Amino acid sequence: MQSLFVKVTFVAFISLSSAAIGYGGVTSKFVRSEWPSVDIPLNNEAFAIPKGHNAPQQVHITQGDYDGKAVIISWVTPDEPGSNKVHYGTSEKNYVHSAEGTVTNYTFHEYKSGYIHHCLVDGLEYDTKYYYKIGSGESSREFWFQTPPRIGPDVPYKFGMIGDLGQTYNSLSTLEHYMHSGAQTVLFVGDLSYADRYQYNDVGLRWDTWGRFVERSTAYQPWIWSAGNHEIEYMPYMGEVTPFKSYLYRYATPYLASKSSSPMWYAVRRASAHIIVLSSYSPFVKYTPQWFWLKEELKKVDREKTPWLIVLMHVPIYNSNEAHFMEGESMRAVFEKWFVRKKVDVVFAGHVHAYERSYRISNINYNVSSGDRYPMPDKSAPVYITVGDGGNQEGLAGRFRDPQPEYSAFREASYGHSTLEIKNRTHAFYHWNRNDDGKKVPTDSFVIHNRHWASNLRRRKLKKHYLRIVGGRTATI
Numbered sequence: 001m002q003s004l005f006v007k008v009t010f011v012a013f014i015s016l017s018s019a020a021i022g023y024g025g026v027t028s029k030f031v032r033s034e035w036p037s038v039d040i041p042l043n044n045e046a047f048a049i050p051k052g053h054n055a056p057q058q059v060h061i062t063q064g065d066y067d068g069k070a071v072i073i074s075w076v077t078p079d080e081p082g083s084n085k086v087h088y089g090t091s092e093k094n095y096v097h098s099a100e101g102t103v104t105n106y107t108f109h110e111y112k113s114g115y116i117h118h119c120l121v122d123g124l125e126y127d128t129k130y131y132y133k134i135g136s137g138e139s140s141r142e143f144w145f146q147t148p149p150r151i152g153p154d155v156p157y158k159f160g161m162i163g164d165l166g167q168t169y170n171s172l173s174t175l176e177h178y179m180h181s182g183a184q185t186v187l188f189v190g191d192l193s194y195a196d197r198y199q200y201n202d203v204g205l206r207w208d209t210w211g212r213f214v215e216r217s218t219a220y221q222p223w224i225w226s227a228g229n230h231e232i233e234y235m236p237y238m239g240e241v242t243p244f245k246s247y248l249y250r251y252a253t254p255y256l257a258s259k260s261s262s263p264m265w266y267a268v269r270r271a272s273a274h275i276i277v278l279s280s281y282s283p284f285v286k287y288t289p290q291w292f293w294l295k296e297e298l299k300k301v302d303r304e305k306t307p308w309l310i311v312l313m314h315v316p317i318y319n320s321n322e323a324h325f326m327e328g329e330s331m332r333a334v335f336e337k338w339f340v341r342k343k344v345d346v347v348f349a350g351h352v353h354a355y356e357r358s359y360r361i362s363n364i365n366y367n368v369s370s371g372d373r374y375p376m377p378d379k380s381a382p383v384y385i386t387v388g389d390g391g392n393q394e395g396l397a398g399r400f401r402d403p404q405p406e407y408s409a410f411r412e413a414s415y416g417h418s419t420l421e422i423k424n425r426t427h428a429f430y431h432w433n434r435n436d437d438g439k440k441v442p443t444d445s446f447v448i449h450n451r452h453w454a455s456n457l458r459r460r461k462l463k464k465h466y467l468r469i470v471g472g473r474t475a476t477i
């Protein structure tokens, strides 16, 4: 095992070095699924229901405004609506402030949801730990979160990326590894619960178990949500034809703060990053609301304030796995030229249940009647990273296309999560961490040079194009 890893590491390093003269990347032969791809049983402690009558459960928070001075706190009360209030303050057990939220519920076939609360808590101080309490009496529950630092070009911040999580033992492994990463906010790239793999009442029940499953993280730090195909839940056989019904009732997003007309696509700024969330399953062609919105949002990006421009979507634009091959081509045709023109640093996607990273390439000169027909190296292009390997019940996507395309730098069919550790306006460390025998194993990593601020560095650093740091292989790109 160790020797295999060393060998893969060595081959990977050599191949990355040769990438500059046009060779493709690495297909890791390591395929690991420690646990069978089955959902954790309903009565497992991973889904434990908190004690007490009508105790709040499925607690989750997300950023509540454009710049990080607000959170939306959401929870479910199972028996009756109960209180909509969040009590909060900057010291434990001393809740000097309160905010009033809303409550709603929905039906899905014959399933009746619990009472779903959403409460905007705004006017917070930057870089401050807040404690909060929800529910009443002996059933009340207390949590905490940390607000991000004020927006600024050199503010360090660590994001985690998780996709296609589901609720299997592999999902639990990914979640626990992520929680030890030290990352401060999750950028979630779609496909949450996989409840749509069930029928009738079990769909709603599996949304509830997932909410309780992820609460260990979601109650304490924001998860920035984007939707995948498993959120669509278009199920005419049981009379459910409203797309994204469960997702939209349960998971709020701060879309109004970025002038979006839909919770499915929006943007937030956090620390030194401008994060754009797109919806692969909402209209995006020219003149649609999402297209208009993105056009305007990209104009607002100010690399002097937020140097790091990150895009999230569910369906990858560049993917060389047999699973979902070419499904991102329609969005590539519409948005890729904008990503290149605006020098997006990195695009994260999910959907494919494996890990893959591209080189900086673009295919913007291609059109149906002329032009280059293959992605070309492009220093203004984003790196495309697929992290649909959270660990859901559908299992791994183990069949990569052969030969590996030149644009594909590294790919491996294992479960895991990624982190992006922003250091300052010019540099960030990126890691993909494979779940391996219950340990978090750093497997693919690189130092990322900011696309806006890289130009001055580019000449000086050219000769040091590849270097290694502790914990796996590292390239600079």
Ligand SMILES: [Fe+2]
Residues within 6 Å of the ligand: 164, 191, 228, 229, 230, 314, 350, 351, 352
């Ligand atoms: Fe998906």
